Amino acid sequence: MITKLARNCVVAAGLAAVLGCLSPAAAADKIPVAIMEFTTKGGVTQQQMDALGDLLADTVRNLGRYRVIGSSDIKSVLLAQEKRSMVTGCNDMNCMAEIGGALGVRWMVVGNVSKFGSAYLLNIKLLDAQKVKVIGSESVKVTGGEEELLDAVPKTTRRVFTKGARVMFPRDGAATTAGAGGGGDPGLEISRQVSRPMSPGRLWGHITFWSGLGLAAFGGVGLWQGKSAADKYADGDMGAWDTSRTWTGMGFTCLGLGAAAMVTGVVLWLLDPGAEEHGTTAVLAPLPDGTGTAFTLTGRF
Structure with missing residues (x-):
């Protein structure tokens, strides 16, 4: 009985740390987004994947409309809920949806990067865990080494969130931006109707x-x-x-x-x-x- 109570307290504390740290007003203003760990099919070390995951999380956080739930917080909650099998080896959409349900989060970001010769293949997806579907994705071939890869991650992330914002913020219409609300990157792409100059x-x-x-x-x-x-x-x-x-x-x-x-x-x-x-x-x-x-x-x- 005491063990079960202690475990429930740990779960509650973990969820509070992940989802309840901000004030109610701030929580209402920003949408929680879970950032999963980067994965690879070869050519990239674990340390490099961790660094890319941190870079992706910082990019999403700087967009200004999202509250980032990092991979370490996700691990803590899943381990506390005794869902260790989800911590590693979760690659399909149904598994991601289950993780989103466990976290109480609808929107999730998954990324993977692999090295082929001197080039990298970078993939970033924004998922709707409730509907089990992808609402924004980009696949980019990166040449020029690790420096170019570090530049590609923020740019690709912003493009993915620009696509996903149309679903996440449907009331914003054609002028929806992934980073409106202050603190966004000046280079953020904007999805809007642009009038072309008349010839x-x-x-x-x-x-x-x-x-x-x-x-x-x-x-x-x-x-x-x-x-x-x-x-x-x-x-x-x-x-x-x-x-x-x-x-x-x-x-x-x-x-x-x-x-x-x-x-x-x-x-x-x-x-x-x-x-x-x-x-x-x-x-x-x-x-x-x-x-x-x-x-x-x-x-x-």
């Missing part, structure tokens, strides 16, 4: 097309004014004849110039190198009844 071809296409549309609209107004003046002339207002001719001539001139400008704008759109990317297409086809020809322009302008 000169598309820009001048817009200018000429919409200017032509405006001229054509003004030409239509001119023809309407010419028709109104012609009606007055027909009713006996002899002075309306010159007004009708002026407006009619202006209307046809603006319609011609507007049509030419609109066609020029369309041509500039179609000749733009990014037209295919934006799905811009033009179709000129005869009408079914043979009375004319139809011109269709589709795309995102």
